[in-house]
Amino acid sequence: MIGCYDFCGHYEWTFEWLERLGGHELVKAYWDGAIHRDSQIHASKLIREKGFEGMKEYWGPTLADEGAVYERTVTDDVFRIDMHECPSKGFLLRNGLEQYSDYCDHCMGWIGPLMKDAGFVIDHEHNHCGQCWWEMRRKSDATLASEAGQLSGKHDVRLRPDWKSPHTDHYERATDPDDKTAAS
Amino acid sequence: MPVAANTESPLPYADTKRVGHADFYFAVNATFRFIIERFGYAKLVDYWRDLGGGYYKPVGDRWRSRGLTGVAEYWRAFFAAEPGADIGVVDSEDEVRLEVKTCPAIRHLREHGREIVPVFCQQCYFVNEAIAEPAGMMVRVCGGNGTCTQRFMKKTAGVPPQNLEDIATAS
Numbered sequence: 001m002i003g004c005y006d007f008c009g010h011y012e013w014t015f016e017w018l019e020r021l022g023g024h025e026l027v028k029a030y031w032d033g034a035i036h037r038d039s040q041i042h043a044s045k046l047i048r049e050k051g052f053e054g055m056k057e058y059w060g061p062t063l064a065d066e067g068a069v070y071e072r073t074v075t076d077d078v079f080r081i082d083m084h085e086c087p088s089k090g091f092l093l094r095n096g097l098e099q100y101s102d103y104c105d106h107c108m109g110w111i112g113p114l115m116k117d118a119g120f121v122i123d124h125e126h127n128h129c130g131q132c133w134w135e136m137r138r139k140s141d142a143t144l145a146s147e148a149g150q151l152s153g154k155h156d157v158r159l160r161p162d163w164k165s166p167h168t169d170h171y172e173r174a175t176d177p178d179d180k181t182a183a184s
Numbered sequence: 185m186p187v188a189a190n191t192e193s194p195l196p197y198a199d200t201k202r203v204g205h206a207d208f209y210f211a212v213n214a215t216f217r218f219i220i221e222r223f224g225y226a227k228l229v230d231y232w233r234d235l236g237g238g239y240y241k242p243v244g245d246r247w248r249s250r251g252l253t254g255v256a257e258y259w260r261a262f263f264a265a266e267p268g269a270d271i272g273v274v275d276s277e278d279e280v281r282l283e284v285k286t287c288p289a290i291r292h293l294r295e296h297g298r299e300i301v302p303v304f305c306q307q308c309y310f311v312n313e314a315i316a317e318p319a320g321m322m323v324r325v326c327g328g329n330g331t332c333t334q335r336f337m338k339k340t341a342g343v344p345p346q347n348l349e350d351i352a353t354a355s
Binding site: 001005062 | 195196197198199200201203204205206207208209210211212213214215217218222223227231234235238239262265266267287288289296307308311312
């Protein structure tokens with residue numbers, strides 16, 4: 001049986017299996033089709049119907065159940081997550097599992113299309129060491145991403161001494177995993 | 185795709201949580217549906233076999249070195265980490281029998297009204313057979329759709345091949 005205890009391990013292995021079968025476009029289609037539109041249909045429904053309130057309802061219990069160490073900051077205009085210990089990437093790092101070229105892309109791979117359908121855009125960075133931050137805003141809101149500490153104060157993951165890594169990916173008003181650039 | 189092995193525990197990969205998050209069964213079921221809808225049943229069987237021989241290779245290595253004792257140790261540890269499982273592991277000199285009274289995945293998918301891929305339960309034959317084969321073992325599965333029996337034996341002549349009709353359609 002394929003279990004849920006080590007899910008992140010075989011999930012990551014599956015990305016590489018799919019990449020070998022049908023290339024990057026198949027992996028993207030998997031994140032959107034299997035994860036966003038099937039597995040996480042409950043998240044999609046909550047966020048489409050309730051917006052920021054739906055994000056709170058989805059990510060509150062989910063991240064707690066997964067064992068994440070994170071902070072959430074919500075205003076009328078933005079939903080921000082500071083992920084200090086990603087349970088998913090942490091599992092892979094602790095177990096030395098790295099089959100796929102960039103596991104962290106899977107989050108933008110399913111959350112990006114979900115937010116697009118729900119009318120939101122995402123500012124986001126991940127450092128491939130188990131830390132990342134997200135800001136979701138309505139597509140009609142042209143506000144730029146916050147400066148470090150501006151929204152979440154001392155909880156801002158960018159203030160950590162170990163935040164900077166040689167390989168940090170940056171997304172600006174994005175909804176597609178391929179919209180990334182290297183953070184400066 | 186070789187993977188690293190944890191040789192201390194019966195489980196090859198360790199998490200900081202005692203049990204997994206059951207919503208991940210949604211993704212397992214969705215992955216099967218994605219593959220079968222795009223590429224057909226045969227490719228899903230390939231996926232299961234590749235997963236068993238690749239990602240789960242450390243499990244097969246341990247079964248090879250520890251024999252049926254290793255098989256029993258693995259399943260006891262495995263189901264202790266799956267939320268909502270009710271199983272028994274019966275080990276004898278000739279085989280390890282896994283009596284699944286409540287499959288945690290089927291239970292969780294049903295509780296949340298998810299449409300279960302009809303061949304969902306065949307994963308247990310194809311993945312486990314791919315783990316067992318390099319260890320000189322074989323697997324036979326009977327039942328499914330929430331309860332089943334899985335027998336792990338040393339590979340011997342005279343045991344009939346797995347009849348897939350013995351594995352129930354999931355719903």
